[in-house]
Amino acid sequence: MAATIVIFGASGDLTGRKLIPALYQLFRKGRLSSPLNIVGVSRTKFSHDEWRTELATSTEKFAGDSFDQEKWAQFAERIYYQPGDIGQAEDFAALAKFVDEIEGGESGTRIYYLSTAPRFYLPAVEHLGQAGMACETNGPRRVVIEKPFGRDLKSAKELNKAVHEVFAEHQVYRIDHYLGKETVQNLLVLRFGNTIFEPIWNRNYIDHVQITVAEEVEVGSRAGYYDSAGVVRDMVQNHLLQLLMVTAMEAPVRYEADAIRNEKVKVLHAIRPLDAEQVRTDTFRGQYRGYTASEGVKPTSRTPTFAALKLGIDNWRWQGVPFYLRSGKAMSCRTTQIVIQFYAPPQKLFVDTPTGLGEANRLVIQVQPAEGIQLHFQTKVPDAGMRMRQTDLNFNYQKEFRGVMPEAYERLLLDALEGDASLFARADEVEAAWKICDPILEAWEAKDKPTLFMYDPGFWGPEECLDWMTAQGRQWFDTCPLLG
Ligand SMILES: NC(=O)C1=CN([C@@H]2O[C@H](COP(=O)(O)OP(=O)(O)OC[C@H]3O[C@@H](n4cnc5c(N)ncnc54)[C@H](OP(=O)(O)O)[C@@H]3O)[C@@H](O)[C@H]2O)C=CC1
Numbered sequence: 001m002a003a004t005i006v007i008f009g010a011s012g013d014l015t016g017r018k019l020i021p022a023l024y025q026l027f028r029k030g031r032l033s034s035p036l037n038i039v040g041v042s043r044t045k046f047s048h049d050e051w052r053t054e055l056a057t058s059t060e061k062f063a064g065d066s067f068d069q070e071k072w073a074q075f076a077e078r079i080y081y082q083p084g085d086i087g088q089a090e091d092f093a094a095l096a097k098f099v100d101e102i103e104g105g106e107s108g109t110r111i112y113y114l115s116t117a118p119r120f121y122l123p124a125v126e127h128l129g130q131a132g133m134a135c136e137t138n139g140p141r142r143v144v145i146e147k148p149f150g151r152d153l154k155s156a157k158e159l160n161k162a163v164h165e166v167f168a169e170h171q172v173y174r175i176d177h178y179l180g181k182e183t184v185q186n187l188l189v190l191r192f193g194n195t196i197f198e199p200i201w202n203r204n205y206i207d208h209v210q211i212t213v214a215e216e217v218e219v220g221s222r223a224g225y226y227d228s229a230g231v232v233r234d235m236v237q238n239h240l241l242q243l244l245m246v247t248a249m250e251a252p253v254r255y256e257a258d259a260i261r262n263e264k265v266k267v268l269h270a271i272r273p274l275d276a277e278q279v280r281t282d283t284f285r286g287q288y289r290g291y292t293a294s295e296g297v298k299p300t301s302r303t304p305t306f307a308a309l310k311l312g313i314d315n316w317r318w319q320g321v322p323f324y325l326r327s328g329k330a331m332s333c334r335t336t337q338i339v340i341q342f343y344a345p346p347q348k349l350f351v352d353t354p355t356g357l358g359e360a361n362r363l364v365i366q367v368q369p370a371e372g373i374q375l376h377f378q379t380k381v382p383d384a385g386m387r388m389r390q391t392d393l394n395f396n397y398q399k400e401f402r403g404v405m406p407e408a409y410e411r412l413l414l415d416a417l418e419g420d421a422s423l424f425a426r427a428d429e430v431e432a433a434w435k436i437c438d439p440i441l442e443a444w445e446a447k448d449k450p451t452l453f454m455y456d457p458g459f460w461g462p463e464e465c466l467d468w469m470t471a472q473g474r475q476w477f478d479t480c481p482l483l484g
């Protein structure tokens, strides 16, 4: 019994760069439990063979050494292309007929992957419904929806409502590729597969948490989209809040989609919403110099490419522990890291005993690119009385498991095919995330908006943001990971 994945946005960047290479890797590794038909849909007029040739080139580029001509030829036998316009209902009738034909009338799982601009999510879902393609009598039917899911709470609610008119929630997979990253899943294992961290994972031992997603790249070819979105919609509402949820959640009662998502969404509900005044004091927006000269960006654009926020979580575990979230383009280096900053010891017993946070214990979870975990702690310098120095225990994924770090989309596509929604966002989760971002966006887009601080590419954001942290007696952990 074959499964089928229908990809809307077949000629697009994400399909060629991430989706097809990930599906090819799953095939090459023998991870697919049944044969997989891939049907690409977009308006470009390709024949099946023309699309296969395009994909062979892009997959070879992105799969690197693991690309094997013979394996690709086997994989490509089941790749098909059906030209179609998402805006045209009749193209869905033709698509339904075509997919039925290649499936030979057999039942099996079908995934519809919406890898198109967000304005097409609604018509795609409506037309899938009208063409009878959401009906599950012939096997599971699931829809995978890319980010951004809405522009704000109102539009996300409208989208959820429209999607639910066609698909039941169990059929909907809202993707956030950060949840497909090995190190993010390892955070669940670190916290809930070990006993030593849980007793100290709370306000009694932790001064604050920093979550940084820094990108070295500038806005690049997606400038048109980015300029209308900005960093909060592009990164904070989804990836950063997902990292925060996994860091702060309680242990789920079992490893199962709803149990996990229940705990995650509780964290979002416990985040104290920022009022307009707090947006002024507890958030920071910036733009890198040169952004407005990028192709596709308005020369007068005030779109922020950098954000820093201080959020509080009102529950027993986290009361009084600030969570600092920060993300930006054109920063010093590419690094995604979660820093758990512990308190300094209560008594200065040795001459070098840390009294400030700088030398206190710190757990650094390197999400990417140097995937790993470091525990920073003090050690005695030999033959030097009782002098101390900070050192670290270092777990490095690449060293430990050489060559087995899969792309995030591999895991997520496999889970969608197998019907495991644990690493996908639920409707209420997406809405709760917008509820946190909406007041920030409103204040940042209001007439009397806070200052937009400028920063030079290659820095850790605006200098004022570093000063802001220092004024709170804390410091950003601005360290680029050591690669290799
Ligand atoms: N690229 C990335 O790295 C990431 C992308 N995303 C999200 O994934 C989605 C896709 O992004 P990306 O691949 O970059 O976008 P692209 O602009 O590269 O691709 C858009 C695709 O949509 C197709 N399309 C446009 N209009 C129609 C239409 N009327 N009917 C049918 N198909 C149409 C285009 O093909 P044609 O013109 O031939 O019709 C093209 O295949 C977006 O929602 C984006 O936010 C999320 C994370 C990362």
Ligand SMILES: O=C1O[C@H](COP(=O)(O)O)[C@@H](O)[C@H](O)[C@H]1O
Pocket (backbone or CB within 6 Å): 177, 215, 234, 235
């Ligand atoms: O979703 C997005 O993510 C990428 C960053 O993803 P990563 O896996 O390379 O960290 C970001 O560049 C893009 O702007 C955003 O839309």
